[in-house]
Amino acid sequence: MRRAKITVIGAGNVGATCAHWCAAAELGDIVLLDIPQTEDMPAGKALDLMQSSPIMGFDSKIVGTTSYDDAADSDVIVVTAGIPRKPGMSRDDLLSTNARIITSVGEEIKKSSPNAVVIVVSNPLDAMVQQMWKVTGFDRAKVCGQAGVLDTARYRTFLAMELGVSVEDISALLMGGHGDTMVPIPSCTSVGGIPVTQLIDPARLEEIVERTRKGGAEIVSLLKTGSAYYAPAAACAQMVEAVVKDKKRCIPVAALCESEYGVGGYYVGVPVIMGSGGVEKVIELKLTDAETADFQKSVDAVKSLVASMDELLAG
Structure with missing residues (x-):
């Protein structure tokens, strides 16, 4: 039986660290791919990582x-390609540049790995995964975005810090777009089975949610240069594992909702069952009126983002 073939497109911090997590967990053989202008950099990182295998005990x-010839017939592809927002760069500049990068990457994936499950990480996430799906023409189950796993991990971390408990005992769910409009679902958040609303008062819980929304920006401000990569890469690896091991994980990802939640053809963060087929099922929750209203605001923000991207690409 052959190992799964996992390609990570973009050999920067997130991509290389994702390759690291996947190799250490022996999820499959890994291709770390970047643009020709990077010359031998991906080969250098791959060789360095390979040389850690005797120490860490993995055979990937x-x-x-x-x-892209080396990435042909991949089972899973993680896309981290794109540029970060830099000082003086507008939101539209970032959106336009990364949409064009994703378009180029998607065209290559369509040719080289038509049966792959594609996990998009590039930002602005909700628009980038929408563009990837559009360019590849893949079934909606085969294209998804990584954001919910990361956002939920940050939320669980902050809740554990607040309560002084193990992160393993915290189960949580965040939905909606990746960013300021993400929607916490208190009815799906518990600590050892105890509803979080019984342990943290509403005002404090909202402060923790707000810190989660700004989780990436907080790390950027601390690092001064660069952005988060350990946790985003770990979140990618968890999704890769769900596919290559057919885990049937119930996790939040950016998935294409058609009739679900009345979204009508947009990618947005929702809970799904993820296995070898990719997003095998979107789980529809019964949300409260307040949760529904917040989720709709988040969906509207995603629609506006996609509309802006389409306008920039058309121009």
């Missing part, structure tokens, strides 16, 4: 490359 084969 890791290849660094700038050619």
Whole structure:
């Protein structure tokens, strides 16, 4: 039986760290791919990672490359390609540049790995995964976005810090777009089975939610240069594991909702069952009126983001 083939497109901090997590967990053989202008950088990172295998005890084969030929027939592809927002760069600049990068990457994926499950990480996430699905023409189950796993992990971390309990005992769910409009679902958040609303008062809980919304920006402000990569990469690896091991994980991801939640053809963060087929089922929850209203605001923000992207690409 052959190992799964996992390609990570973008060999920067998130991509390389994702390759690291996947290799350490022996999820499959890994291709670390970047643009030709990076020259031998992906090969250098891949070789360095391979040389850690005797120490860490994994047998995954890791290849660094700038050619999509090496990524052919991948089972799972993680896309981290894109540029971060830089000082003086507008939101539209970031949106336009990364949408064009995703378009180029999607066209290559369509040619080289038509049966792959594609996990998009590039920002602005909700628009980028929408564009990837549009460009590849893949079934909606085969294209999804990583954000919910990361956002929920940050939320669980902050809740554990607040309560002084193990992160393992916290179960939580955040829905909606990736960013300021993400929607906490208190009815789906518990600590050892105890509803979080019985342990933290509403005002304090909202402060923790707000910190979660700004979780990425908080790390950027602390690092001064660069952005988060350990947790985003770990979140990617968990999704890869769900696919290659057919885990049937119930996790929040950016999935294409058609009739679900009345969204009508947009990618947005929702709980799903994830296995070898990708997003095998979108789980529809009964939300409260307040949760429904907040979720709709988040969906509207995603629609506006996608509309702006389409306008920029058309221009």
